Amino acid sequence: MRRNGRLLIVLGVVLLLGAVVLAIFALTGGEDDGTPSADSPRAQDVTVVQARRDVEAHTVLRQDDVEEIIVKDDTLTGDEVRSVGEVIGLAYRTDLVEDQRLLRDGLEVSGIAQELEVGTRAMSIPVDRNNLVAGLVRQDDRIDIIFKVNLTLLRVTPTRPLELSDNALLTLPAVEIEGYDSEAVPDGPVYPYAGDPGSRFAVLEADSGNPVVRLVLQNIRILRVVQPSASAQTGGTQTGDFLVLEVNAAQAELLHLMQTVGTFHIVLRGTEDDVELTTTGLNMELLVTEYGFPMPGTITLPGPGAQ
Secondary structure (H helix, E strand, O other), X not given: OHHHHHHXXXXXXHHHHHHHHHHHHHHHOOXXXXXXXXXXXXXXXXXXXXXXXXXXOOOOOOHHHEEEEEEEHHHOOOOEOOOHHHOOOEEEOOOEXXXXXXXXXXXXXXXXXXXXXXOOEEEEEEEXXXXXXXXXXXXXXXXXXXXEEEXXXXXOOOOOOOOOOOOOOEEOOOXXXXXXXXXXXXXXXXXXXXXXXXXXXXXXXXXXXXXXXXXXXXXXEEEEEEOOOHHHXXXXXXXXXXXXXXXXXXXXXXXXXXXXXXXXXXXXXXOOOOOOOOOOOEEHHHHHHOOOOOOOOOOOOOOOOOO
């Protein structure tokens, strides 16, 4: 009996230990072997953006510089860029290496100096909604520019010969010419101009002059389209829209003149169209002679006594 008693005690202790193990197993959810239970949250697939190749700092990011990949959300730091669309046209503050994930904090608005070809310059011009092609103009598009200005031709007209003694001075009164300074023909000594008919002339800009239009710049690359932010539009301070263009020195001079006199209009080119066209320009005379605009006819007044 004494031996049987010991067996019963041992058996009771074993049963007690088994109960304790089962309780611990139940409380820990069965994860003692490292395998998550069915009730544990699983890592989810998410999209992030990484560098497809090495990219230098401050370089404008383009489609072939980056790519989207799928990773588990438990590997995120919380600031990863989640879409390629978030980075195209921006730059990164530091050098990127292949397969490096992009963080939103590393993005910056890119400069343009490093994008310019040797011999070209960046120049901005103010534009309205019409010259943005209803807002459809984009960075890296190419455009032509039409220039329009009103001109008046001031001619020296031929006169019959005039005989003067060697010591004579010819004086004329000041003449008022509509649209011009009265000092254009001042009081004082003058002399006859001995040029051939039409050999001397001056072209003057005038509000009421003859409009002249021509396509003057072609295949100009747009570096940036700068539009006011939403806060500027709603806060009462309209900063205006600008196109930043890549031009050479002569084109920069012409663009400056176009902003000083006359008006200009933007014409958008096709992405695969690099053919430069030759035009003659257009004025009122060509509208009549080349495009058949009707000319006003002469009017014959009725004679005396007509009803």
